[in-house]
Amino acid sequence: MQRPWESAVPGPQGPPSAWSLLPDELEALGCPGHPPSLFGALQRPWTWQGGAPRLGRASRAWLEGACDLHLPRIADRAESGDGTVKLALELADGLRVETVHMPRDLNHPRVTLCLSSQVGCALGCAFCATGAMGIQRNLGAGEIVAQVLLAMTALGPSNPSQLTLVFMGMGEPLHNLEAVHRAIRLLAHPAGLGLPMRRITVSTAGLVAGIDRLAGLHPRPWLAVSLNAGTDGLRDQLMPVNRAHPLADLMAAVRRWKLKPREKLTFEYVLLGGVNDRPADAEALVQALGEFRHRHNLNLIPMNAHPGSPFGAPEGDRVEGFAAILKAQGCFVTLRKSRGRDVGAACGQLVGKAGRDG
Ligand code: SF4
Numbered sequence: 001m002q003r004p005w006e007s008a009v010p011g012p013q014g015p016p017s018a019w020s021l022l023p024d025e026l027e028a029l030g031c032p033g034h035p036p037s038l039f040g041a042l043q044r045p046w047t048w049q050g051g052a053p054r055l056g057r058a059s060r061a062w063l064e065g066a067c068d069l070h071l072p073r074i075a076d077r078a079e080s081g082d083g084t085v086k087l088a089l090e091l092a093d094g095l096r097v098e099t100v101h102m103p104r105d106l107n108h109p110r111v112t113l114c115l116s117s118q119v120g121c122a123l124g125c126a127f128c129a130t131g132a133m134g135i136q137r138n139l140g141a142g143e144i145v146a147q148v149l150l151a152m153t154a155l156g157p158s159n160p161s162q163l164t165l166v167f168m169g170m171g172e173p174l175h176n177l178e179a180v181h182r183a184i185r186l187l188a189h190p191a192g193l194g195l196p197m198r199r200i201t202v203s204t205a206g207l208v209a210g211i212d213r214l215a216g217l218h219p220r221p222w223l224a225v226s227l228n229a230g231t232d233g234l235r236d237q238l239m240p241v242n243r244a245h246p247l248a249d250l251m252a253a254v255r256r257w258k259l260k261p262r263e264k265l266t267f268e269y270v271l272l273g274g275v276n277d278r279p280a281d282a283e284a285l286v287q288a289l290g291e292f293r294h295r296h297n298l299n300l301i302p303m304n305a306h307p308g309s310p311f312g313a314p315e316g317d318r319v320e321g322f323a324a325i326l327k328a329q330g331c332f333v334t335l336r337k338s339r340g341r342d343v344g345a346a347c348g349q350l351v352g353k354a355g356r357d358g
Helices: 023-028 035-043 057-066 129-133 141-155 173-188 208-215 232-238 247-256 279-294 316-328
Strands: 073-079 085-090 096-103 111-114 118-120 135-138 163-167 200-204 222-226 266-271 297-302 332-335
Touching (some): 023 035, 073 141, 085 141, 096 141, 111 141, 135 173, 163 173, 173 200, 173 208, 200 266, 208 247, 222 247, 266 279, 297 316, 316 332
Parallel strands (some): 222 266
16 A cells, blocks of 8 residues: 555646756856856845846756746745744745744854645644644655745845754655755755755654655755654554555664764654653663664754644643653753744644745
């Protein structure tokens, strides 16, 4: 039986987005002038005027004939008291995705952008609002790059060295690996933003073949794995993908990921009140992490309730107790402050509201 995440999902239709092509591809398509300069102009939002790149007449005329110059529209913007901003972007076909802009703190120039890779998601994790939408379509590489450029233009930073990207928004990035990896190549290209791989993290719910494919690609971002349970019994209930790729297979794939010097893996665990936050769950997580707990990062994220979800936040002392058990076993635990919860921008809350206008 084919599972929803094994089926091909359509992407955007029409000619290639101008933001999806690398300089050598622009050149191969007959771009006039100096393709790396044109690429750089497209990718440097701080030089744009009126929301569009400044291009010479010949370049613009050529691009308009060969490519799609449409950028998503910022349809909505919700600002949290903690400085987090959720942008709802309307795509050319009217569908919406969400991008979350998180300054380190209110007065800090460093920003983490949480990017979406799909409209909806096929994986159906029980605690996730995006999963409840089902899958509508993949984003194209240009639409992924556009999230970065539009957020930088609207909210900063203007210096790419102050930017960190995490593919933890709507969708499972390894279910749209081709476009996600193309976007990473575009964002890393030295003629554009030149982002280093240590500042780009791709998070997966556990698509084993996708982890193996990403492991062999160049450039290769850092990897995060969303665990949420330390036993197959509980993980099967929370994350249907576990029935196809149980924990032993997932951790074997993570073990095959050849780490570069100073590279760290991240494991994520959303704490669901009364479901996976008991001491026995912490012990099971220690077992599941095995040797990884001594060298890599474990992020604990208290659940963000959203309408229709049967899950709630854990009680405060449960969170502390859970973290203490893990720390006593040598885990590098970070208790993630929930960002943007008041505007529905926190983990598991992104839904691209409205889907389509009208
Ligand atoms: S948690 Fe991630 S993989 Fe799971 S349904 Fe939500 S978006 Fe998809």
